[in-house]
Amino acid sequence: MYTRQLPHWLLIIALFAAGAAAQASPTPPPPKLKADSYLLLAPQSGQILVSQNPEQRLAPASLTKIMTAYLVFQSLAQGSLQLDEQVRISKKAWRTPGSRMFIEVNSQVSIQDLLRGLVVQSGNDAAVALAEYIAGDEASFVQMMNSQAQQLGLQNTHFMNATGLPDDNHYSTAHDLAQISAATIRDYPELYALYAEKTYTYNNISQPNRNTLLWRDPSVDGVKTGHTQSAGYCLVAAAERDGMRLISVVLGADSKSQRLKESQALLNYGYRFYRTHQVYSAEHTIHQPRVWYGTTEHIAVGPAHTVEVTVPRGQYDQLQSHIQLDPSLQAPIRQGQELGILTLTLAEQTLKTVPLIALQDLPEGNLWRKTVDRTLRLLE
Numbered sequence: 001m002y003t004r005q006l007p008h009w010l011l012i013i014a015l016f017a018a019g020a021a022a023q024a025s026p027t028p029p030p031p032k033l034k035a036d037s038y039l040l041l042a043p044q045s046g047q048i049l050v051s052q053n054p055e056q057r058l059a060p061a062s063l064t065k066i067m068t069a070y071l072v073f074q075s076l077a078q079g080s081l082q083l084d085e086q087v088r089i090s091k092k093a094w095r096t097p098g099s100r101m102f103i104e105v106n107s108q109v110s111i112q113d114l115l116r117g118l119v120v121q122s123g124n125d126a127a128v129a130l131a132e133y134i135a136g137d138e139a140s141f142v143q144m145m146n147s148q149a150q151q152l153g154l155q156n157t158h159f160m161n162a163t164g165l166p167d168d169n170h171y172s173t174a175h176d177l178a179q180i181s182a183a184t185i186r187d188y189p190e191l192y193a194l195y196a197e198k199t200y201t202y203n204n205i206s207q208p209n210r211n212t213l214l215w216r217d218p219s220v221d222g223v224k225t226g227h228t229q230s231a232g233y234c235l236v237a238a239a240e241r242d243g244m245r246l247i248s249v250v251l252g253a254d255s256k257s258q259r260l261k262e263s264q265a266l267l268n269y270g271y272r273f274y275r276t277h278q279v280y281s282a283e284h285t286i287h288q289p290r291v292w293y294g295t296t297e298h299i300a301v302g303p304a305h306t307v308e309v310t311v312p313r314g315q316y317d318q319l320q321s322h323i324q325l326d327p328s329l330q331a332p333i334r335q336g337q338e339l340g341i342l343t344l345t346l347a348e349q350t351l352k353t354v355p356l357i358a359l360q361d362l363p364e365g366n367l368w369r370k371t372v373d374r375t376l377r378l379l380e
Contacts, residue, residue, distance in 0.1 A: 027273050027312040033262040036252025039174040040266045042310035043182035044276050057171040058251050061226030062122050064164030066180050067145050073188040083112040093129040100125045102203045120200040121207045124163040131162040166230050174249040181223045181247050195222030233259040246270045280307040292373045294331030300359040309351050320345045333362040
């Protein structure tokens with residue numbers, strides 16, 4: 001299997017040449033925002049296009065509920081929860097301070113209503129009710145939140161509650177919040193559609209979605225606002241234009257209007273000056289290296305997953321791709337075995353590295369094949 005420490009004799013094969021394409025206009029610098037931390041992510045490629053203090057630990061306020069909703073979505077997808085199940089509302093959920101969907105103590109409320117109360121109305125009472133129903137109590141649900149954060153690879157996130165109410169040990173970052181949002185969109189696209197709902201009425205009380213970008217920008221379909229005195233005004237916004245998705249995160253803005261303005265500026269910058277391209281489809285054969293001692297001399301090699309990159313507009317033809325493989329591959333090789341890496345670069349800057357796998361099994365050859373290959377290697 002390919003290892004991280006690449007030996008000096010690795011074969012490097014350039015698949016794309018920079019060519020003699022005309023020099024593209026330089027991409028202007030990103031806007032400078034009035035916020036403590038911000039980030040613009042292209043989730044299809046995984047590339048961060050703009051960032052300022054992306055790893056700074058800050059209070060996430062109600063952006064916490066993106067993870068709360070993720071775990072509800074997960075339970076629904078796994079079949080351990082149904083939208084029509086009825087939840088008896090505890091006194092603790094009913095008394096939770098902050099934004100509310102106005103559920104009443106001891107009433108029976110469906111998961112579907114609570115989910116909309118959580119996502120659309122940002123109800124703290126809904127968050128606690130869902131947490132208690134799924135995990136038995138909020139503290140156990142918080143353990144699930146932190147476990148899920150670890151599974152998603154979030155290095156600077158720690159939850160103390162399901163709502164985002166202030167706590168010194170409750171924090172996240174622009175980077176981590178973008179990753180939670182990207183995972184929600186990727187893993188539960190049908191349920192994610194709830195984030196695009198503009199209003200929801202429960203108990204004869206109609207409340208608008210606090211993400212007012214939904215009204216201003218038709219490409220925006222989520223995600224969530226947040227505000228406390230310690231967190232300032234925060235917004236994670238997700239949009240899709242012409243098949244390209246972007247996620248912006250703005251933390252610690254001074255006002256509702258400021259977080260809106262800065263989020264829109266990030267999204268507009270990304271769509272104006274960048275484009276996401278598919279370079280290879282999943283399991284597409286991009287090379288057939290020589291293999292010794294096998295039933296055949298070559299094996300198909302490619303990426304396990306679709307490979308996409310986000311580059312400045314007009315510069316895709318300058319993308320370079322390199323394959324790094326051991327030139328002494330030997331059978332047997334298993335389908336899915338990692339054999340090397342693909343590196344994509346632009347202007348000598350590495351954009352992405354992708355593992356390359358065997359796309360088929362290649363068993364050992366018979367005695368004759370092995371003898372021929374041994375002879376050929378001696379003659380090299």
